[in-house]
Amino acid sequence: MPKTPVQFRINGTDKAVFADGGQSLLDVIRREVGDTAPKYGCGQGTCGACMVLIDGEPHLSCILLAEMADGRSIETASNLDQGGQIHPLQDAFMTHFAAQCGFCTPGMLMAAKALLDKVPNPTREQVIDAISDNLCRCTGYEPIINAILDAAQNPSRRSA
Amino acid sequence: MLEFRKDLFANERDDNLNEVGKPTQRQDMAGHVTGRTPFFDDHRLDGMLHLKCVRSPHHSARIRSIDVSAAERSPGVRRILRGADVPVNLNTLLSLLAFGEDDEPSLATDQVRYKGEPVVAIIADSEREAWEAVSKVRVAYDPLPAVFDVEEALKPGAPSVNPVYTRNTFTYHDKYDHVKLRFGDVERAFQEADFVLEERYQMSPIEQAPIETNGAIAAPEVNDRYIVYTCAQGLFFSLDTTAKILDLPSNKLHFIGGTVGGGFGGKVDSLCEPLAVLGAMLTGRPVRYVLNRIEEMQVSAPRGAERHYIKDGVMRDGRIIARKMTVYFDCGAYTRLTSYGALKCVAHLPGPYTIPNVSADAYCVFTNRIPATAMRGFGVTGVDFAIECQMDKLAHLIGMDPMEFRIVNAYRDGDVKAHREHASNTALVECVQVAAEKASWPLSDAARAQSSLTGGGGERAIIPDTRLDDGGVRPAGWRPEGTLPPGTRAPSRPQVTPQPSAPRPPPIAAPQPTPASPPPAQEQVPAPAAPQTPTPPPAQSQPQSQPRYARTRFSTVFGTRRR
Ligand code: FES
Numbered sequence A: 001m002p003k004t005p006v007q008f009r010i011n012g013t014d015k016a017v018f019a020d021g022g023q024s025l026l027d028v029i030r031r032e033v034g035d036t037a038p039k040y041g042c043g044q045g046t047c048g049a050c051m052v053l054i055d056g057e058p059h060l061s062c063i064l065l066a067e068m069a070d071g072r073s074i075e076t077a078s079n080l081d082q083g084g085q086i087h088p089l090q091d092a093f094m095t096h097f098a099a100q101c102g103f104c105t106p107g108m109l110m111a112a113k114a115l116l117d118k119v120p121n122p123t124r125e126q127v128i129d130a131i132s133d134n135l136c137r138c139t140g141y142e143p144i145i146n147a148i149l150d151a152a153q154n155p156s157r158r159s160a
Numbered sequence B: 001m002l003e004f005r006k007d008l009f010a011n012e013r014d015d016n017l018n019e020v021g022k023p024t025q026r027q028d029m030a031g032h033v034t035g036r037t038p039f040f041d042d043h044r045l046d047g048m049l050h051l052k053c054v055r056s057p058h059h060s061a062r063i064r065s066i067d068v069s070a071a072e073r074s075p076g077v078r079r080i081l082r083g084a085d086v087p088v089n090l091n092t093l094l095s096l097l098a099f100g101e102d103d104e105p106s107l108a109t110d111q112v113r114y115k116g117e118p119v120v121a122i123i124a125d126s127e128r129e130a131w132e133a134v135s136k137v138r139v140a141y142d143p144l145p146a147v148f149d150v151e152e153a154l155k156p157g158a159p160s161v162n163p164v165y166t167r168n169t170f171t172y173h174d175k176y177d178h179v180k181l182r183f184g185d186v187e188r189a190f191q192e193a194d195f196v197l198e199e200r201y202q203m204s205p206i207e208q209a210p211i212e213t214n215g216a217i218a219a220p221e222v223n224d225r226y227i228v229y230t231c232a233q234g235l236f237f238s239l240d241t242t243a244k245i246l247d248l249p250s251n252k253l254h255f256i257g258g259t260v261g262g263g264f265g266g267k268v269d270s271l272c273e274p275l276a277v278l279g280a281m282l283t284g285r286p287v288r289y290v291l292n293r294i295e296e297m298q299v300s301a302p303r304g305a306e307r308h309y310i311k312d313g314v315m316r317d318g319r320i321i322a323r324k325m326t327v328y329f330d331c332g333a334y335t336r337l338t339s340y341g342a343l344k345c346v347a348h349l350p351g352p353y354t355i356p357n358v359s360a361d362a363y364c365v366f367t368n369r370i371p372a373t374a375m376r377g378f379g380v381t382g383v384d385f386a387i388e389c390q391m392d393k394l395a396h397l398i399g400m401d402p403m404e405f406r407i408v409n410a411y412r413d414g415d416v417k418a419h420r421e422h423a424s425n426t427a428l429v430e431c432v433q434v435a436a437e438k439a440s441w442p443l444s445d446a447a448r449a450q451s452s453l454t455g456g457g458g459e460r461a462i463i464p465d466t467r468l469d470d471g472g473v474r475p476a477g478w479r480p481e482g483t484l485p486p487g488t489r490a491p492s493r494p495q496v497t498p499q500p501s502a503p504r505p506p507p508i509a510a511p512q513p514t515p516a517s518p519p520p521a522q523e524q525v526p527a528p529a530a531p532q533t534p535t536p537p538p539a540q541s542q543p544q545s546q547p548r549y550a551r552t553r554f555s556t557v558f559g560t561r562r563r
């Protein structure tokens, strides 16, 4: 099967891979790059478990062809903590019990990060809107919404 | 954050416990928020193959022929599995507990009984190649009549779904086609009731829909063992099921799991693990069998549909004096766990209320729908939906506030419910009071003064004469052989003194009961491991008068033990 060369930057590192025709970006990130933070939940753009940031914008990587990431910069949840320091969002998710099984969490965190990067002090409605592409079957969403609001509003957490 | 109402339940929890009752960080949280928790599908093994199934497009059909020749020549295909390749191609999950007959093949051979039933498994280099080969398998079917409704399935002449249970009902205790509950005399009480209300309720199947779909990765390990990464909810349950189906000693299997991306009951069926291990055995390579979302929603087992008929006799003052229920659980085509759900249902009836006359028949019925399984309180939550709808209708019927109506009928400490056990740690009265308070729902002073700790016991603790279907009568106080008389458990709260000070009149038990006589001494067995007095710290520990754990009594729960 013919392969297509694709180059992108992922979590600050340049990568070049050969993608199969029709291979999704999610598949390439998980299999070729080996970053398993983004998850497969549906493969059809309905659950948000595969959400990554591409040039800062949230995208569902399961319904993107790998070629479409060529020349772009991708960020996944495994890049949130830096040098042993966790991100304020991760800290808030931990204290608010915003993850139960943890399967939706990498996608949720990317949706939340995309929001906070643009809107540092969002309203509750903006938070709900930002995670409306992401399904969580465990938490009932309230702890997640509260965690994101807390990360935004709590300066000490932000400088954590 | 949880709210602990010590004002309501002062004796519920010792204050000197170190962990219980205090918030604590989960040990897996850091992995979850950094995306590093290893779920089963995050394991990538060299040379990993992918397994996909050919599934029945029919609800019921005879398989005339299976032609895999084109699939065999399809690019990337390494191995094709058929029913004949599965060492023990008939299983039922609870056979590990000697409950139920083996009735479900891993891969269908002669007949399919639900839409989506696996017939052939393809193992290929990639998922895509596996799917391509799936589309090249030719199965010739002769469609058969199917049945989708529980009551239709019980009618004479209905198509027989499952050859192990030809009458379309699960068999309890080797002979009964349903689970029966009899307590008091409902028919007599209906005659005495001011009103009788009969209603029908229907629950749809519910898909657990975990965000992580079901699956497993199996690989040959050293020393002839197989390593299995899985999201199974019951890891050792799944291991033993796999060992049984593959006819392997269980020490040949090394299961790694416990990290479940949402389960809710939908990951107990252990359908992926046996085929993945079989694939690894036959190819010598790691084999990954993961359901995609469509399979997860359409062929992995949901909680089954339920139909409830409830007939209640109620008095003008609010007391329910009789409740009769007929419950049909839609088991689908094969027994997974619904048979057990029906048992839970009957143990739970008549809900959290003290009703002196109760009768119930619960059926676990086979239909040509997707086999049903565990899901969040299955057997109880659906029944509670029906009961609580009925409670609202009854309150409306007699013109009583629905909250107060529940308080009037709530079970209380010291009561004996239809399961013939003493109720303890009851809390419905307080739940209703707090719910009313939070909803600013006006409750009368009398209702607010009620408590689960008072008003129970006494006449409400008497097991009544029970009318049997054959016209015979079980005398007051009768309990099944091998069960404890009520009240023999160590109470976890101060014993309720038999009231007369109760503001609520005791419900009228239709027959005039005589005091419960304790069963003969040899029938006494250790108490089941349940409400114990909180264990004091070792230094002050008292010699225990009862063993901590009861010996297993399959006879009362699961019927006859077969091994
Ligand atoms: S896996 Fe991409 S949206 Fe569900």
Ligand code: FES
Pocket: A098, A099, A100, A101, A102, A103, A104, A105, A135, A136, A137, A138, A139, B211, B261, B262
């Ligand atoms: S924590 Fe389980 S799906 Fe969100």
